[in-house]
Structure formats: C-alpha cells, structure tokens
Amino acid sequence: MLILQHLLRMQLLLDNILTPVVLCFLLGMVAKWIKSDLALPEPIYQGLSIYLLLAIGLKGGSALSATPAMVFMKPAIATLVIGLVSPVIAYYFLRWIGKRSQIDAAAVAAHYGSVSVVTYLAAVEAVKRSGLASEEYLPALVALLEVPGIIVALLFVRTDGANSWSKALHEVITGKSIVLLLGGLFIGALCGSDKLVDVQPFFGAAFKGALCIFLLELGLVAGKRLKDAGKAGMRLLMCGILLPPLLGTLGVIAGLLSGMSPGGSAILGAMAGSASYIAAPAAVRIALPQANPAYYLTLALGITFPFNLALGIPLYLKTSQLFSLWLTKSA
Amino acid sequence: MAHKIRLKKVTIVGERVLYDDLIDLLKRHHVSGWTAKNVIGEGSRGVHASDWEGSNTQIYTLVTEQIADAIMDEIAALYFENWSVVVYSQDVEVLRGNKYQAQ
Numbered sequence: 001m002l003i004l005q006h007l008l009r010m011q012l013l014l015d016n017i018l019t020p021v022v023l024c025f026l027l028g029m030v031a032k033w034i035k036s037d038l039a040l041p042e043p044i045y046q047g048l049s050i051y052l053l054l055a056i057g058l059k060g061g062s063a064l065s066a067t068p069a070m071v072f073m074k075p076a077i078a079t080l081v082i083g084l085v086s087p088v089i090a091y092y093f094l095r096w097i098g099k100r101s102q103i104d105a106a107a108v109a110a111h112y113g114s115v116s117v118v119t120y121l122a123a124v125e126a127v128k129r130s131g132l133a134s135e136e137y138l139p140a141l142v143a144l145l146e147v148p149g150i151i152v153a154l155l156f157v158r159t160d161g162a163n164s165w166s167k168a169l170h171e172v173i174t175g176k177s178i179v180l181l182l183g184g185l186f187i188g189a190l191c192g193s194d195k196l197v198d199v200q201p202f203f204g205a206a207f208k209g210a211l212c213i214f215l216l217e218l219g220l221v222a223g224k225r226l227k228d229a230g231k232a233g234m235r236l237l238m239c240g241i242l243l244p245p246l247l248g249t250l251g252v253i254a255g256l257l258s259g260m261s262p263g264g265s266a267i268l269g270a271m272a273g274s275a276s277y278i279a280a281p282a283a284v285r286i287a288l289p290q291a292n293p294a295y296y297l298t299l300a301l302g303i304t305f306p307f308n309l310a311l312g313i314p315l316y317l318k319t320s321q322l323f324s325l326w327l328t329k330s331a
Numbered sequence: 332m333a334h335k336i337r338l339k340k341v342t343i344v345g346e347r348v349l350y351d352d353l354i355d356l357l358k359r360h361h362v363s364g365w366t367a368k369n370v371i372g373e374g375s376r377g378v379h380a381s382d383w384e385g386s387n388t389q390i391y392t393l394v395t396e397q398i399a400d401a402i403m404d405e406i407a408a409l410y411f412e413n414w415s416v417v418v419y420s421q422d423v424e425v426l427r428g429n430k431y432q433a434q
Contacts, residue, residue, distance in 0.1 A: 042369070042386065171348075285348050289413035 016126055016314045024212040025309060028219015029226065040217040048214045049278065053117065053177055055203040057184015060139025062196050065189040067137045071259075075268070078258035079141045082272045083148035086247045087113030091156055093246075098239040100295065106156040107284045107291035111300045112243055113149020114276030115142055117177065118218065119308050121211060123270030126313045132263030132321075143181040145271055147172050150280055154287050168287030177278045218305070225302030232298050240303030244312045248273025252320045262324040269316035274308055275300035336428025339399035342391045343406060344370065345416040350388045356409075357392055360402050363431050365392040374415055387415070393423065393431050 016022070031038040064072065090112035094105035120142050127134045150172050154165070172178070188196065196203075229237065251272025255265030277300045284291060343353055350367070357365055369386040394402065399420045410416040425431065 282348050285346070 015129065017310055019125065019129075020212050021122060021125065021208065021215050022309055025215040025219040025222070025306070028216045028221075029223040029306075030219075032220050032223025032226075038216075039220065040213070045214070045217050048210055048217075050176065050180060051203075051210055052121075052207070052214060053180035054184045055207055056117065056121070056139045056142065057181045058188040058196060058199070058203055059184075060137055060142070061185040061188020062191065062193040063136030063188075064140050064185060065192050067135075072137055072140070074258040075135070075137075075141060075255065075260050075264075076144060078254040078260075079144045079268065079271075080148060082247075082251055082254055082268070083113060083145050084152055086250065086272055087149045087153040089247060089250075090243055091153060093243055094239055097242070098235050100236075103157055103288055103291045104295050106153050107288050108239070108296045108299055109156065110150045110153035110284050111275040111277070111280040111296050112247060112304075113153050114147070114280045115145040115149075115271045116274035116276050116300070116305060116308075117142060117181075117278065118211075118215065119274035119305060119313075120267065120271050122309055123267040123313050123316070126317060127263040127266055130263075130317060132266070132317075133261055134263035134267055135260060138264060138267055139181065140185055141268065142271060143178065143185060146178055146181065146276070146279055150276075150283050154284075157288060164287050164289075168283045171286055172279055172283045175279050175282065218301070222301050222306060225298050226306075228294055228298045229302040232295070236295065236299060237303060240299045241307055244273035244275075244304050244308055245315060246273075248308075248312060248316045249319055252316055252323060256320065256324055256327060262320045263317075265324070266313075266317040266320035269320060270308060270313050273304075273312055273316065275304045277301050277305070333426055334428075335424040335426060336431075338393050338423055338425055338428070338431055339396050339420045340391055340393055340423045341399045341402055341418065341420045342389065343416065343418045344372070344387055344389045345410065346414055347386065347388045349410065349414060349416070350390075353388070353390055353406075356405060357390070357402065360394070360398050360405075362392045362394055362398070362402075365390055367391075374417065393425060395431070 028038075087109040091105050091109035094100045094108050095102070098105065098108075100108070120138070124134065124138070151169070154168060229240075248269040250269075252265050252269035254272070255268035256262070260268065277297070280300070281293070281297060284296060285293065345353060347369070354365065354367075367388055367390045370389040371386045392402075403418050403420065406416060406418045
C-alpha cells in the first residue's frame with residue numbers, strides 16, 4: 001500500500017516534468033552540456049519575450065475587466081505584502097546562511113523579491129493539468145510583484161549617490177517586462193474578451209509553442225550557469241534550494257488568506273518562490289555594480305528556476321491543497 | 332592626392348547595460364559621431380549581467396588625440412573598478428579632417 005502511494009507520488013512528479021515545456025528546457029540544458037552548437041539567435045529570443053509578455057498581459061487584462069474590484073483587492077494587497085516581505089527574508093537568508101556580503105545579499109534579494117514570469121506560466125500549466133481552477137486575473141498580480149521587491153532589496157545598501165538609484169528605478173519601472181505586462185493589461189482591459197478574439201489566433205494558439213522555444217533558450221543559459229553552480233559552493237546552493245519552498249509557502253498562505261482558490265494560491269506561491277531574471281539583473285547591475293553577478297545569475301537561473309520547474313511547483317500545489325483543506329475544516 | 336588628417340579612433344567594448352551611459356559620455360565630449368554594434372566575447376571578469384540579456388556593445392568614434400585622452404580617462408575613472416569595460420585608441424587617417432573637430 002505504501003509502495004503504491006509512493007509510486008503515485010512519483011507519478012505526480014513525473015507528470016509535472018514530462019511536459020513539452022519542461023522537456024524543452026531540459027533539451028537546452030543537455031545541448032549545452034554536450035557542447036552542441038545549438039543557439040537561439042538573440043533577436044528571436046527578444047521577439048519571443050515580447051510576444052510572451054504581451055500575450056500574458058492581454059489575457060490578464062481581459063479577465064481583469066470582468067473581475068469586480070472588491071474580488072481583486074485582497075489578492076492584490078497580499079501580492080504587495082509578498083513583494084515587501086520576501087526580499088527581506090531573502091536578504092537575511094543570504095547574510096546568515098549564505099554568508100554573503102551586504103551588497104551581494106541585497107543583489108540576490110532583489111531577484112527573489114521580484115518574480116519569474118516563466119515560473120508563473122509553468123505553475124499555471126501545472127494547476128490546469130491537476131484539474132484545479134485558478135483566477136484569470138493572475139497576470140495582473142505578476143505585474144504587481146515585479147517591481148516592489150527590487151526596490152526593497154536595494155534599500156539594504158546605501159549607494160554612493162542618488163544617480164545610480166534613479167537610474168536603477170528608471171530601469172525597473174520602464175523596463176520592457178513592466179511596459180509590456182502593464183501595457184498588455186491596459187489593452188486587454190480596454191478591449192475586453194470580445195475584441196481580443198481578433199488577435200487570439202496569434203496570441204493564444206501559438207503561445208505554448210513559443211514558450212517551448214523560449215524555454216529551450218533558458219535551458220541553454222541555465223546549462224551554462226549550472227557549471228558555475230558547482231563553483232558557488234554548498235552555502236549558496238542551499239540558499240537556492242531552501243529559499244523557494246520557504247517563500248513559496250508564504251505565498252500560498254497569503255493567497256489562501258486573501259480568499260484565492262487553492263489553484264490560484266499555488267500559482268501565487270510559485271510566483272513568490274521564484275527569482276526574476278529579466279527585470280532584476282539589469283536593475284541590480286546598474287544599482288549595485290559591485291555585487292558579483294555570478295551569485296545572482298547562478299542562483300536565479302541555474303538553481304532556483306530548475307528547482308521550481310521540477311519540484312517547487314508540485315510542492316506549492318500540494319501545500320495549497322493541504323492548507324485549504326485545513327482552513328475549511330477549522331473554519 | 333588625398334588630403335589626409337591624423338586622428339584617433341577610440342574603441343569601447345562594454346556591457347550592454349552601459350550603452351546609454353557611454354553614449355552620453357561621448358556626447359559630453361562633443362564627438363561628431365559614433366558607430367556601435369553588438370559583439371560577443373570573453374574577458375578576465377567572466378560572468379556579467381549582460382550574459383543573460385545578450386551580447387556586449389562595441390562603440391567607436393573618431394576624435395582628436397586630446398579628446399581621445401579625455402574620454403579614456405573618464406571611462407577609466409567611472410567604470411574600470413566594477414564593470415567589464417575595455418577602451419583603447421588607434422591612429423587613423425581620415426579624409427575631411429575638419430568634420431571631426433570638436434564643435
């Protein structure tokens with residue numbers, strides 16, 4: 001009986017890994033490992049990221065226009081709280097367990113405070129496969145979680161002038177991920193689902209295929225980072241593996257307490273437990289040039305992203321289901 | 332017989348996040364123009380943030396020796412400590428020499 005349960009659990013884990021999106025990521029990593037000449041041309045990567053971000057924004061925007069403000073308010077506040085709290089936790093984690101300098105800890109904290117859009121997408125897929133429902137307005141929460149964490153983390157370090165601060169702020173707020181996400185949300189909300197039907201064949205039907213190619217590139221970059229992960233040492237490795245479940249569980253709880261569904265809370269957990277690698281690296285590089293990029297890029301892309309893809313997301317899903325059961329029982 | 336003037340070609344190779352800053356810097360020195368392209372490569376620093384966002388930027392400009400020195404000094408002071416930046420100058424000969432004199 002126990003063995004059967006164990007096998008079932010393995011099945012759940014395999015179900016999460018054996019999807020085209022995750023396997024494309026693995027293919028990228030393998031390609032890097034065997035030193036294949038496979039490389040995604042940069043303009044294609046840039047084009048795909050624009051496509052994905054805009055598509056997410058449009059979808060969320062049209063859902064938002066159909067959501068009453070009162071329903072959206074509490075999850076939005078929960079998301080902002082996550083954005084304020086998670087970089088603080090990540091900072092002290094990196095200081096005490098990672099034994100990093102103030103500057104390096106703040107740089108890493110900015111990445112964990114922000115959100116990885118691809119992890120979010122993978123979580124949405126996993127929740128859909130598990131048969132649970134999730135809120136359609138979640139892309140709006142992604143946009144909300146993107147910026148505050150980076151700003152909070154940068155507050156830990158006194159930079160030598162207002163100049164680099166304002167530049168970094170400008171980079172985060174006007175960076176392409178925020179412009180496209182927020183822009184997409186506005187367009188989606190203004191047009192509503194009726195008018196979006198026209199662009200649906202492009203933004204909807206092709207979405208997952210485009211995501212596969214994007215993940216292929218992420219796999220290539222992560223494969224490169226993974227080689228550095230060995231050099232990073234045990235302490236950093238531990239941070240990259242322990243921070244996601246810690247922050248992810250907080251995200252799940254915040255989601256459930258704000259009245260979101262178990263599926264939506266699991267996704268919010270994945271968002272909270274993820275580390276940004278589009279908005280944060282550029283902003284951190286500008287604000288904290290002294291910080292070692294090898295730490296934050298290796299943690300965010302080489303360790304935490306693959307961890308969430310394979311183990312984190314099923315974990316948040318399970319945690320969310322258990323907590324929501326417990327909450328309904330105790331209520 | 333072509334009338335050639337001696338100038339300096341200053342080449343800057345750096346992380347792409349610095350691109351806007353570097354162009355501002357050149358404009359502060361009143362360069363008459365510049366050319367930029369994306370390049371890839373590896374240096375003594377190894378990994379940097381542009382690794383993820385793609386390639387490095389290479390900018391070159393034609394200036395008088397005096398301005399070349401000023402540009403190189405400023406780049407050294409601002410970026411050498413924390414950034415992956417290389418700057419060097421070469422002798423070049425150009426036509427229409429007055430086109431490159433600082434305004």
